[in-house]
Amino acid sequence: xxxxxxxxxxxxxxxxxxxxxxxxxxxxxxxxxxxxxxxxxxxxxxxxxxxxxxxxxxxxxxxxxxxxxxxxxxxxxxxxxxxxxxxxxxxxxxxxxxxxxxxxxxxxxxxxxxxxxxxxxxxxxxxxxxxxxxxxxxxxxxxxxxxxxxxxxxxxxxxxxxxxxxxxxxxxxxxxxxxxxxxxxxxxxxxxxxxxxxxxxxxxxxxxxxxxxxxxxxxxxxxxxxxxxxxxxxxxxxxxxxxxxxxxxxxxxxxxxxxxxxxxxxxxxxxxxxxxxxxxxxxxxxxxxxxxxxxxxxxxx
DNA sequence: CGTTGAACCTGTTTGC
DNA sequence: TGCAAACAGGTTCAAC
Numbered sequence: 450x451x452x453x454x455x456x457x458x459x460x461x462x463x464x465x466x467x468x469x470x471x472x473x474x475x476x477x478x479x480x481x482x483x484x485x486x487x488x489x490x491x492x493x494x495x496x497x498x499x500x501x502x503x504x505x506x507x508x509x510x511x512x513x514x515x516x517x518x519x520x521x522x523x524x525x526x527x528x529x530x531x532x533x534x535x536x537x538x539x540x541x542x543x544x545x546x547x548x549x550x551x552x553x554x555x556x557x558x559x560x561x562x563x564x565x566x567x568x569x570x571x572x573x574x575x576x577x578x579x580x581x582x583x584x585x586x587x588x589x590x591x592x593x594x595x596x597x598x599x600x601x602x603x604x605x606x607x608x609x610x611x612x613x614x615x616x617x618x619x620x621x622x623x624x625x626x627x628x629x630x631x632x633x634x635x636x637x638x639x640x641x642x643x644x645x646x647x648x649x650x651x652x653x654x655x656x657x658x659x660x661x662x663x664x665x666x667x668x669x670x671x672x673x674x675x676x677x678x679x680x681x682x683x684x685x686x687x688x689x690x691x692x693x694x695x696x697x698x699x700x701x702x703x704x705x706x707x708x709x710x711x712x713x714x715x716x717x718x719x720x721x722x723x724x725x726x727x728x729x730x731x732x733x734x735x736x737x738x739x740x741x742x743x744x745x746x747x748x749x750x
Numbered sequence: 751c752g753t754t755g756a757a758c759c760t761g762t763t764t765g766c
Numbered sequence: 767t768g769c770a771a772a773c774a775g776g777t778t779c780a781a782c
Contacts, residue, residue, distance in 0.1 A: 451775060451776085452775060527777085528775090529777080530759095530774065530776055531759090531774085564760050565759045565760050566760085567758070567759070604752095605751075606752060625775095669775075671774085672762080672774080674775075712754065
């Protein structure tokens with residue numbers, strides 16, 4: 450559920466609800482997805498919530514401590530597959546799988562809910578914050594054409610794998626990788642190093658247009674994504690490839706196909722997105738024999 | 751370097 | 767209808 454547009458949507462909706470609020474208390478249920486639950490319970494109460502930012506798929510809430518001389522802390526939240534962060538009134542019914550509740554000084558609560566617990570949460574100091582951010586690749590909406598080309602053209606991995614790699618670009622997930630590749634007419638199995646420069650440039654603008662439009666529509670709500678106030682997104686209505694196996698390609702009408710690429714279900718148009726040459730050996734098809742230059746070193750004698 | 755598959759955990763959908 | 771298998775927006779790690 451939560452890729453860059455969804456996390457950005459949550460981030461934007463969280464901001465006005467949390468700005469200037471103070472955390473009064475913390476309640477925790479299951480915490481096996483939290484790096485340091487003890488520190489959160491100990492340090493968060495009393496903190497004021499400062500900026501709310503997104504870094505790829507991570508949300509970062511700056512927590513300013515009561516004592517002015519103490520350095521601020523960063524609460525990192527990754528929503529994983531099913532994580533939700535919502536601001537609710539205290540009286541609102543608590544959803545199943547709500548594991549962490551931050552009580553605020555305005556009779557409301559910031560609640561983290563996550564059935565699968567694939568999400569992550571950690572309260573970190575400056576140094577560790579830099580370590581986390583340092584591992585992330587470029588922000589797709591801000592990357593220059595030159596940087597984008599370099600990050601892709603150097604690599605021999607499949608383009609789908611590269612788009613999903615958070616150390617190459619931060620924030621793209623399975624839906625937006627497929628939607629971007631469809632828009633750019635690039636087959637997910639093509640290798641980064643095999644793409645033409647104009648194809649890479651085209652892919653960059655496709656990624657940026659898809660992500661921007663998805664943010665504008667509040668993200669994709671496939672089964673249950675909602676923003677901090679509980680509102681669903683609408684970009685799922687604009688999916689052209691993702692989840693549309695067997696349906697017509699909106700461009701050429703031929704059926705959308707599905708294959709596993711980079712370990713993930715990948716949807717693409719077999720006609721608009723041309724497959725790379727040979728590549729995968731199909732059943733019954735022989736592997737190409739590789740000619741090895743005869744080395745006859747011991748010939749002498 | 752790159753790829754693959756499994757693992758993490760629960761809920762929902764699909765197939766026999 | 768009922769139960770089991772497959773599948774799900776993510777990341778990480780071992781093995782090859």
